[in-house]
Amino acid sequence: MKLLLEELAAGNERVDYYMWDLYARVSQWYTADEAEKEARKALRLDTLHAIEHGGNETAEVADLIATAVLRRHLETMERLSIEYDFLPRESEILHLKFWDAARALMIEKGVLYQETEGKNKGCWVMRRAGSEVPTEGPDEDAKVIVRSNGTVTYVGKDIAYHLWKFGLLGKDFGYKPFHQYPNHMCWISTEHGEEQHPYFGRADAIYNVIDSRQNDPQNNVIQALRGMGYEDAADRYTHLNYEMVALTPRCAIELGYTVSEEDQQRAYIEVSGRKGFGVKADDLLDKLIAAAKVEVDSRHPELDEADRFETARKIAVGALRYFMLKYSRNTVIAFDFRDALSFEGETGPYVQYAIVRAANIFRKAGVAEQDAVSDLAAGDLLEGESGVSIWEVWLTASKLTMVIEQAIQNAEPAILAKYVFQLAQQFNNFYHKHHILTESDPAKKKLLLATAAVAKREMVRALSLLGIEAPEVM
């Protein structure tokens, strides 16, 4: 395995892409041969147990692969300005006996009990949220936490993990540095870590950003917290769920996948790692950067290559982040290249462009934006048709703080995304109707400059909350 990783590195091949393909092939291999099916499933289970148990060659190989892929993931996410502080690993949750501590707590609080009859006989189970407990006989609806063979299920490990997150477990990870960002260190869990390290866990609130298919398992964890009397913690636990991203049949065909007749009739097809069916973030970002670069190259030949690339990168990231955030959380995103690769209309670059336009005005006017908003007297300048485009900018710009609060309350970034697009639209309309630099009336010019300054300030503020920055030029 070490040799393979070295070969991939030497050949400039990507580990994550290699493993993506291999994972799909292996997943299909399990069920490919009817006669071998059971044996292969058993091999899969044995391998998983070996990895969980640790201290063997299989676990070492798994660690090598997982770490190599993880490093690639961090690089991908860093391209989108997403950084991590700490990477807790399931292997430490197991090896540091987090589950044993959680199990003891759960039994002590009466949440976990051993079933003595029925289909779950011999298992340790937990009552499911919202289910009726039968007055007699076993609660067949209960969730199995510990299997009859003594191994713990995923939900059990997740409960232990979340008790740690809230500082309720009485145990902690070991920590070691993993990846150095320009401004801070990303730590990773380990069994025996360094003495000096920052503290994680003991969270005031938890937001788990996981798609809606995990609604039930997430509720199990919250139910466990409530059952243990940690009502306060349960209230501060938010499953920030969102609907999945799927591919349109057209998009799937464009990517070269074979799509069945039946699937072609559907509105969208669920992505699947096991089938190797999906779009890779790096590929999409590469496409976006390439498309933006072509435009920037032709518009700004005066810039050097590094600046042009950086500009294209900001535009590409703005397009991608906005695309992911403009849909409300309960909408299934039917991914389509035509929409995702667009820089026009309701997109991040549309807003970035409005900001660049505003910046150009101040650069050419020789006025500092922050000085533009003072001693204003609108007088009768807001009257009539042309006045509308001025005061609607002020009205919308003044609402940002309120919109932010609304977006937080609903845990819905799309509210902010829709808002900033509307503000950019109104600014562009205003920009078209009023020619600021050539305005001869000093009072009016002052008002127009102030309007541009306020619009720009609020657009920049809203975009930065969405993790999008506007380039200097575009």
Place this chain on the structure above:
RNA sequence: GCACCCGUAGCUCAGCUGGAUAGAGCGGCAGCCUCCGAAGCUGUAGGUCAGAAGUUCGAAUCUUCUCGGGUGCACCA
């Protein structure tokens, strides 16, 4: 079978803690660069808000039911 989500213009989506002629982008059609950058702006066509009943002065929005689509309900993770 049970639970949750969705169904609004040709397409993709907002609007849903009730309020006036239901909005945006894309696509279609017709225009706008001698004027701060056209990745922009303007106009136009396009909708029985899936259907039905109910609550209300008033329903895309709330309630119930029906139809259609999706996702969960593992001794997988």
